[in-house]
Amino acid sequence: MFKEYSPLDDKLFQVMDNDGKIVNPAWMPEINDERLLKAFKDMLFARQADLMAVSYQRQGRMFTYPPNFGQEAISGGLAQVMREQDWLVPAFRELGAWLAKGATLKEVFLYFMGYEDGTVFEKAKNITPISVPIGSQLIHAAGIGYAINYKKEDSVVYAIVGDGGTSTGDFHEALNFAAVWNAPVVFIVQNNQFAISVPFKKQTRSINIAVKGVAYGMACIKVDGNDLFAMTRALKEAEAHAREGKGPVLIEALTYRRGAHTTSDDPTKYRTKEEEEQWSCTDPIDRLRKYLVSKNLWDTAGEESLLAEYKKEVDRQFEAAENYPPYPLEDVFKYLYVEMTDDLKEQKVEHEKFLKWKEGLK
Amino acid sequence: MEGGAEMKVMTIVQAVTDAIDIKLAEDSSVVAFGEDVGVEGGVFRATEGLQKKHGEHRVFDSPLAESAIVGTAVGMAMNGLRPVVEMQFCGFVYPAMNQIISHAARLHNRSRGRYKTPMVIRFPYGGGINALEHHSESMEAMYGHIPGLKVVIPSTPYDTKGLLISAIESDDTVIFMEPKRIYRAIKQEVPEEKYSIPLGKAKILSEGTDVTLVAYGAMIREAQKAVAMAKKDGISVELIDLRTIYPLDKQTVVESVKKTGRMVVVHEGPNTFGVGAELTAIVNENAFLNQEAPVVRVTGFDTIVPLPRGEHHYIISPEKIYYGIQKSVKF
Ligand SMILES: Cc1ncc(C[n+]2csc(CCOP(=O)(O)OP(=O)(O)O)c2C)c(N)n1
Ligand SMILES: [Mg+2]
Numbered sequence: 071m072f073k074e075y076s077p078l079d080d081k082l083f084q085v086m087d088n089d090g091k092i093v094n095p096a097w098m099p100e101i102n103d104e105r106l107l108k109a110f111k112d113m114l115f116a117r118q119a120d121l122m123a124v125s126y127q128r129q130g131r132m133f134t135y136p137p138n139f140g141q142e143a144i145s146g147g148l149a150q151v152m153r154e155q156d157w158l159v160p161a162f163r164e165l166g167a168w169l170a171k172g173a174t175l176k177e178v179f180l181y182f183m184g185y186e187d188g189t190v191f192e193k194a195k196n197i198t199p200i201s202v203p204i205g206s207q208l209i210h211a212a213g214i215g216y217a218i219n220y221k222k223e224d225s226v227v228y229a230i231v232g233d234g235g236t237s238t239g240d241f242h243e244a245l246n247f248a249a250v251w252n253a254p255v256v257f258i259v260q261n262n263q264f265a266i267s268v269p270f271k272k273q274t275r276s277i278n279i280a281v282k283g284v285a286y287g288m289a290c291i292k293v294d295g296n297d298l299f300a301m302t303r304a305l306k307e308a309e310a311h312a313r314e315g316k317g318p319v320l321i322e323a324l325t326y327r328r329g330a331h332t333t334s335d336d337p338t339k340y341r342t343k344e345e346e347e348q349w350s351c352t353d354p355i356d357r358l359r360k361y362l363v364s365k366n367l368w369d370t371a372g373e374e375s376l377l378a379e380y381k382k383e384v385d386r387q388f389e390a391a392e393n394y395p396p397y398p399l400e401d402v403f404k405y406l407y408v409e410m411t412d413d414l415k416e417q418k419v420e421h422e423k424f425l426k427w428k429e430g431l432k
Numbered sequence: 433m434e435g436g437a438e439m440k441v442m443t444i445v446q447a448v449t450d451a452i453d454i455k456l457a458e459d460s461s462v463v464a465f466g467e468d469v470g471v472e473g474g475v476f477r478a479t480e481g482l483q484k485k486h487g488e489h490r491v492f493d494s495p496l497a498e499s500a501i502v503g504t505a506v507g508m509a510m511n512g513l514r515p516v517v518e519m520q521f522c523g524f525v526y527p528a529m530n531q532i533i534s535h536a537a538r539l540h541n542r543s544r545g546r547y548k549t550p551m552v553i554r555f556p557y558g559g560g561i562n563a564l565e566h567h568s569e570s571m572e573a574m575y576g577h578i579p580g581l582k583v584v585i586p587s588t589p590y591d592t593k594g595l596l597i598s599a600i601e602s603d604d605t606v607i608f609m610e611p612k613r614i615y616r617a618i619k620q621e622v623p624e625e626k627y628s629i630p631l632g633k634a635k636i637l638s639e640g641t642d643v644t645l646v647a648y649g650a651m652i653r654e655a656q657k658a659v660a661m662a663k664k665d666g667i668s669v670e671l672i673d674l675r676t677i678y679p680l681d682k683q684t685v686v687e688s689v690k691k692t693g694r695m696v697v698v699h700e701g702p703n704t705f706g707v708g709a710e711l712t713a714i715v716n717e718n719a720f721l722n723q724e725a726p727v728v729r730v731t732g733f734d735t736i737v738p739l740p741r742g743e744h745h746y747i748i749s750p751e752k753i754y755y756g757i758q759k760s761v762k763f
Contacts, residue, residue, distance in 0.1 A: 133564075184742070202564055237495035239527065424752055
């Protein structure tokens with residue numbers, strides 16, 4: 071596959087077109103109907119949660135939120151390949167992938183409401199916390215990959231970054247280290263065309279992002295990131311490649327950030343309605359729905375009631391997050407070191423003294 | 433301020449824009465760039481409208497890489513330009529630390545004066561805006577500790593404009609930290625014309641006799657509230673706005689402490705090895721016998737600034753400053 075779809079020729083790996091037709095049957099991944107329906111429903115759920123997160127934020131019930139609207143097939147594909155023992159090393163715009171790895175929606179909400187507890191992802195195995203400094207987490211992925219080889223584990227690392235992140239030195243260092251060490255890492259670039267306001271064409275003069283992997287001597291491919299089948303198949307090939315000890319893989323997932331960068335961003339400043347409309351035709355959920363309908367696997371009539379059910383579930387998890395206990399003073403100090411230093415203990419005690427004094431002021 | 437000058441009401445963030453605008457207009461060697469700086473005008477709109485006015489070769493978006501933004505600015509500066517670069521948040525400067533410490537701060541010394549690095553690295557700092565991790569920190573002490581850098585933190589629109597113009601005109605590298613919490617909170621009449629405020633000069637905001645209170649940036653507003661609380665209780669506080677962290681205006685601080693005999697220092701950044709520690713040493717070295725109480729530091733904890741739900745624990749309130757003042761006068 072990596073030979074057939076060389077990024078040097080700017081080839082795009084696609085299985086299903088925008089109308090939901092299979093245009094590349096040779097590379098259709100094996101997914102049984104049950105799994106496929108689950109994948110679709112999970113994408114629907116993720117979108118519902120995402121849209122609701124934006125409106126919770128608008129209502130002032132959450133501080134910020136980075137929308138995933140339009141990028142659901144990338145996480146959807148990951149959900150098909152990620153096993154419990156595999157690692158997920160995310161950035162911050164990966165709602166579907168977090169959920170697929172076992173994080174709860176409540177936790178995600180907690181994080182964006184302002185609790186570190188929300189990025190612990192308590193029940194998910196082998197997942198790293200949300201990483202805000204762009205690109206930095208990718209180097210950890212290379213290190214985790216080295217440790218996997220060292221310990222002879224059967225695991226793969228899935229590391230995620232945006233198109234903007236490919237301009238950081240960390241991206242290049244991570245690719246190089248992973249390649250030199252033959253680490254089982256699959257780097258996934260969510261090329262959603264923007265880094266806040268900066269369009270993709272201002273990030274690089276390369277014909278695409280995947281091609282950057284060529285120079286590092288690793289397998290790489292540019293994939294239609296809004297095509298669940300293409301994402302799934304490419305990830306499966308990448309997984310096999312990594313597990314066979316052939317080294318890391320770079321997957322560029324071509325997509326479009328249909329929403330704002332975060333809830334404090336206004337995209338009308340830097341892009342046109344026409345552009346947004348153009349990309350809306352490639353929407354990953356619409357495409358998959360068309361495919362499912364054509365195969366008589368899905369009845370759109372039932373979708374509304376399903377969404378109503380999802381809405382309730384999202385609300386339930388959001389309310390659970392809203393009812394989370396207040397943030398104790400202790401938690402500011404408790405986790406900085408494995409054991410709190412005397413200095414920190416003193417600072418906490420001194421602050422408590424001040425709080426007592428303040429009570430007396432009233 | 434000269435009489436008769438045209439005045440305009442401005443916020444701190446508008447004063448930033450105005451200062452860069454004026455320098456772009458009068459000096460063709462000035463360029464401004466960084467992530468989202470051009471078309472968007474910066475995520476806080478600090479460079480809003482400047483690309484349209486001065487052109488894409490003067491004000492522009494860079495690819496996403498702080499190290500390269502600072503590193504290319506060093507190169508530009510060595511070849512005659514005067515770059516003003518933006519880092520999106522104080523917590524995102526770290527990828528550029530190698531370029532800042534190893535080159536921007538030292539090229540003049542390394543080349544025995546042959547190369548200068550006249551550049552400004554400006555970024556918003558501080559807490560209080562309910563943000564994610566890396567968006568709330570105050571790392572001025574770290575920059576103050578690096579030989580070769582000047583470090584400036586304004587607290588008002590008027591000072592912002594005058595200090596930023598001086599920073600851009602400085603032949604040394606200047607770290608210019610902007611109190612984003614009060615970016616739009618304070619409006620002030622500011623002269624439309626160009627003026628500058630010298631770096632390295634503190635300002636006495638209110639005179640007093642009982643205790644010297646030293647603060648800067650976003651903490652000035654909180655300090656002023658504490659001064660008012662103290663006044664009600666009959667305590668006379670002398671408030672000093674440091675304005676420049678390095679070079680530090682020792683004279684203003686020391687003279688004040690010689691008069692009051694007491695010092696309270698306020699900063700948002702961590703306590704240990706902070707600006708408060710430095711000021712304590714300066715006062716001990718220069719006004720030891722004048723002190724009637726040990727220096728009191730009202731600072732951030734030695735922790736990470738908590739996410740929004742826990743941030744109130746960390747944020748320094750006027751009450752906490754007043755608590756510090758009382759500790760000093762009651763010693
Ligand atoms: C080192 C660093 N610099 C700046 C930022 C501020 N910032 C947050 S998101 C972002 C753009 C990221 O773009 P991209 O990598 O394409 O990811 P996307 O947001 O599109 O998912 C920037 C500049 C940051 N988080 N980290
Ligand atoms: Mg992007």
